Amino acid sequence: MKKIFARPRSLKDTLMHYCPGCTHGIAHRLIAEVMDELDIRERTVGVAPVGCSVFAYNYFDCDFQQAAHGRAPAVATGIKRVQPDCIVFAYQGDGDLASIGTAEIIHAAARRENITVIFINNAIYGMTGGQMAPTTLPGQATTTSPGGRDVENKGYPIRVSELMATLEGAAYVARVSLHNPAGIARARRAVLQAFRYQLEGKGFSLVEMVSTCPTNWGLSPLAALKWLEEHMLPAYPLGVFKDIQGGGQG
Amino acid sequence: MSEPILMKGNEAIAEAAIRAGCRFFAGYPITPQNELPEYMSRRMPEVGGVFLQAESEVAAINMLYGASGAGARCLTSSSSPGISLKQEGISYMCGAELPAVIINIVRGGPGLGNIQPAQSDYFQATRGGGHGDYRTVVYGPASLQEMVELVMEAFDVADRYRNPVMVLGDGILGQMMEPVVFADDQVREPQPKPWATTGARGRERRVLSSIYLEPEDLDHHNWKLEAKYEQMRQKEARYELVQMEDAELCLVAYGTTARICRTALEKARSAGLKVGMIRPITLWPFPVKAFGEAGANLRAYLVVEMSTGQMVEDVRLAVNGARPVAFYGKTGGAVMLPQQVVDALQDLAAREGVGR
Numbered sequence: 022m023k024k025i026f027a028r029p030r031s032l033k034d035t036l037m038h039y040c041p042g043c044t045h046g047i048a049h050r051l052i053a054e055v056m057d058e059l060d061i062r063e064r065t066v067g068v069a070p071v072g073c074s075v076f077a078y079n080y081f082d083c084d085f086q087q088a089a090h091g092r093a094p095a096v097a098t099g100i101k102r103v104q105p106d107c108i109v110f111a112y113q114g115d116g117d118l119a120s121i122g123t124a125e126i127i128h129a130a131a132r133r134e135n136i137t138v139i140f141i142n143n144a145i146y147g148m149t150g151g152q153m154a155p156t157t158l159p160g161q162a163t164t165t166s167p168g169g170r171d172v173e174n175k176g177y178p179i180r181v182s183e184l185m186a187t188l189e190g191a192a193y194v195a196r197v198s199l200h201n202p203a204g205i206a207r208a209r210r211a212v213l214q215a216f217r218y219q220l221e222g223k224g225f226s227l228v229e230m231v232s233t234c235p236t237n238w239g240l241s242p243l244a245a246l247k248w249l250e251e252h253m254l255p256a257y258p259l260g261v262f263k264d265i266q267g268g269g270q271g
Numbered sequence: 272m273s274e275p276i277l278m279k280g281n282e283a284i285a286e287a288a289i290r291a292g293c294r295f296f297a298g299y300p301i302t303p304q305n306e307l308p309e310y311m312s313r314r315m316p317e318v319g320g321v322f323l324q325a326e327s328e329v330a331a332i333n334m335l336y337g338a339s340g341a342g343a344r345c346l347t348s349s350s351s352p353g354i355s356l357k358q359e360g361i362s363y364m365c366g367a368e369l370p371a372v373i374i375n376i377v378r379g380g381p382g383l384g385n386i387q388p389a390q391s392d393y394f395q396a397t398r399g400g401g402h403g404d405y406r407t408v409v410y411g412p413a414s415l416q417e418m419v420e421l422v423m424e425a426f427d428v429a430d431r432y433r434n435p436v437m438v439l440g441d442g443i444l445g446q447m448m449e450p451v452v453f454a455d456d457q458v459r460e461p462q463p464k465p466w467a468t469t470g471a472r473g474r475e476r477r478v479l480s481s482i483y484l485e486p487e488d489l490d491h492h493n494w495k496l497e498a499k500y501e502q503m504r505q506k507e508a509r510y511e512l513v514q515m516e517d518a519e520l521c522l523v524a525y526g527t528t529a530r531i532c533r534t535a536l537e538k539a540r541s542a543g544l545k546v547g548m549i550r551p552i553t554l555w556p557f558p559v560k561a562f563g564e565a566g567a568n569l570r571a572y573l574v575v576e577m578s579t580g581q582m583v584e585d586v587r588l589a590v591n592g593a594r595p596v597a598f599y600g601k602t603g604g605a606v607m608l609p610q611q612v613v614d615a616l617q618d619l620a621a622r623e624g625v626g627r
Binding site: 062063064065066068069075076078081082083084085086087088089092095096097098099100101102103104106107124125127128132 | 294295297321323325326327329330331333334335336337338339340341342343345359360363367468469470471472473476477478479480481482
């Protein structure tokens, strides 16, 4: 019988700790598929953040460093500068990247660090139990915005891809979504492009993945996908925000 | 043997690091250590190394985490407020067992303080300003020659224990010029690092991390680290004894202050006081052994620091009540004069009935 679907070589054969319906598993798989396709598993070094994906290193079968909260782009910078032939990627959530690590992500891109960042935006702090994130939507209830995020005193969400696209050192910035098969297929192409740009030495690449957190959103996995589509996509439009090879919004 | 070169302290540290095989530097501007990164920005490209001006001290130490984890000999430098920001990364590097050398050209604090020389970061350096059970070897050199030798050795010690090492200078040591000799035999050969994340080519993948969620796992990890720190206590403590054979009063001082005390010691001896000095070279591990070697004539200690009294606590622990321990300090860059130390010695002698 012909095998038509299997675990990517770059993923370890182990159970994941993520909650049912969480999209981290899909994001991990896409990265692993791209590592297989580009045949870079043996030269890739990943950087795990603080957050639900702190244990990402348990799932990828490549070298990994676990970074302090928000510092993954600085850690990735150190690795890439010392081992320029390695393919270095950081995997960060919204609290990690867009709150405590805002300086590190912006300056890594501004320096034109030749690294790839996968940014999981699920509009909430997952591991700590559902607090308000920098990407939490106006009106969205969290454990630290129990009445819903009130923009009068809690401000507005940060649109990371739009922000990063303004930096000249960024070669490729795209926002994708993991809520349906078509979105996942586009996400895979974006991850492939981001790693390709690093292989070609084109500079900094970032793929923002609009993701779910059924547990902390208080929704079933299916309802969470629907909530993502109805609430997050209007706030976080999908597309390629920066492509130094001529692409743009679209 | 090379010829002596007249160098500024901050530049001598940078050159020593390069000669010790350091090939990665990340830092952020702060006075009084700016000549160090400036020198590195010129020198690193000449040896194929990496110089990075980071966006913050926090980023700089985390760049070292990555670079050290990728196998490079790494250096960062800063001054007091910047070292406070690096504490997060130092804790993580101890937890993940990553070697690096960290220079603190200490200035006045707390807060923004000033840019004058100080020794008020002793607690931060020796107790670990970061979180968790960790230790770092801390050197307190007293001359530029000693500083370059200790900086070079610091890279070996860091690699040997897979742990950060700190060198505590001060605004005077960073800014002054002295002749230094870089001995040819001090050039280090890079050692293999079979734990570095360099890409899993034909081998099992490697992971560098400081997280151990299971209580038993973290307990085991911490006791493994403690065993390493105990090795440091046994093997790395260093000190110098000055005229201790017949001493009735003992000065205890490190770094720049030890130089002032050396002059004070001679002046006090000329005035008839039998004074000696213990000069700790490692501030951690603290050279406790030096205090156990005190002669029968010894009556009291005078600890002299550019702080309101930090190392004095370690001296009291080491002396353990056997003799009185007095303190004399100046802060904020108001460096003590040798005569002021002599006056403090004479006060102590009078109180303790020494020389009568």
